[in-house]
Amino acid sequence: MKSSAMKTHSSRTDTWWALFFLGPWLVGFLVFTLGPMVASLWFSVTRYTLPAAPVFVGFDNYVKLFIADPRFLSSLGVTFLYAAVTVPAALILGFALAYFLNLKIPLARFWRTLYYMPAVVTPVITGTLFVGLFDPRHGLVNYLLAQAGVMGPDWLLDPRYAMYAVMLISLWGVGGGMIIYLAGLQSISTELYEAAELDGASRAHRLWTITLPLMSSIIFYNLVVGIIGTFQLFTQVWVLTKGGPDNSTEVFNIYLYKTAFEYQNMGYASAQAWVLFLLILGLTALIFKSSSSWVYYENEVKG
DSSP, rough: OOHHHHHHHHHHHHHHHHHHHHHHHHHHHHIEEEEEEEHHHHHEEEEOOTTTEEETTTHHHHHHHHHHHHHHHHHHHHHHHHHHHHHHHHHHHHHHHHHHHHHTTHHHHHHHHHHGGGGOOOHHHHHHHHHTOOTTOOOOHHHHHHHTOOOOOOOTOTTTHHHHHHHHHHGTTTTTHHHHHHHHHSOHHHHHHHHHOOOOOHHHHIIIIIIHHHHHHHHHHHHHHHHHHHTOOOHHHHHHTTOOSTTOOOHHHHHHIIIIIISHHHHHHHHHHHHHHHHHHHHHHHHHHHHTTOOOHHHHOOO
């Protein structure tokens, strides 16, 4: 009985110590994450335009989003276009860089560092840098085009080119994905490549039958992270164009920000935020659902 009581006391002590150390995180989660989420869910079903008090309107905000707000659909279309181009491009370019930097080339560490550095630069600095580079009169990009006899466009000032300029700038930071790919490539046993080479497999065949299957889980991870990051895009576009010109670069989060903090319509902005949350959740669920048909897990095969 005494031993049992001591074990119970020890278990309670461990529980209290665990709660003590988890306390700051729990308070932060409740106050800064869960609390605002619950509040925004309530605001999303109200008419809440500052400084007036919120008034319950049911699902009117959600109905308006999809039926009576062409700007919402436009921002959604711009976001999907951005995702459709940049996510596959970042996956392919990041993997290609990692593949070649994994080869035995001179100054390999230098090149890896060089390509990774843009990934750690903040979006504000990146945006400010490229505003200068894409300046139609004094920017380096149009200067180099002029030297080649090509008249460069007004990159960030022309609705026809602004979104493509934003896409190109976003690919400047593919080094983050490249590092993850590189770690995965270096974990593949060289014995597999040596055995395939002895069987007469070409480099392309080894890439298709060994490298890509063994890297599929990392490709899956970068795909999920890329989709989520794309639909949370804000800072870089805000610094570059603020959604202009003519809303050609107004991605979803730019419109949401303007609705909340420029138009002071917090109820409508909260509805937009929950649509964004459900959209990201749905796309992520689809990717996870599809992963069983193309992602290779070695431990599952062994089991």
